[in-house]
Amino acid sequence: MARIKPSKPMAVFGAVAGVAMLIFGIVQLANKPTGGFLWLWVAFGVGIIGFNLWAAFSKRGATYVSDDDSR
Numbered sequence: 822m823a824r825i826k827p828s829k830p831m832a833v834f835g836a837v838a839g840v841a842m843l844i845f846g847i848v849q850l851a852n853k854p855t856g857g858f859l860w861l862w863v864a865f866g867v868g869i870i871g872f873n874l875w876a877a878f879s880k881r882g883a884t885y886v887s888d889d890d891s892r
Contacts, residue, residue: 824883832877839869
């Protein structure tokens with residue numbers, strides 16, 4: 822089983838994009854009666870950021886596992 826990691830710059834870019842999406846969503850939804858959607862947005866944003874940072878800096882940060890051992 823081969824673990825395939827994204828490149829560190831791409832994973833960091835994904836985390837930065839997640840931060841931008843999180844800030845944009847909070848600013849747009851902060852003063853509107855959205856119910857629990859703001860909290861859902863924050864949870865997904867934190868998940869995206871955390872996953873990308875894990876993929877970028879963890880030794881086991883593989884996002885895909887392949888059965889092809891030829892790599």
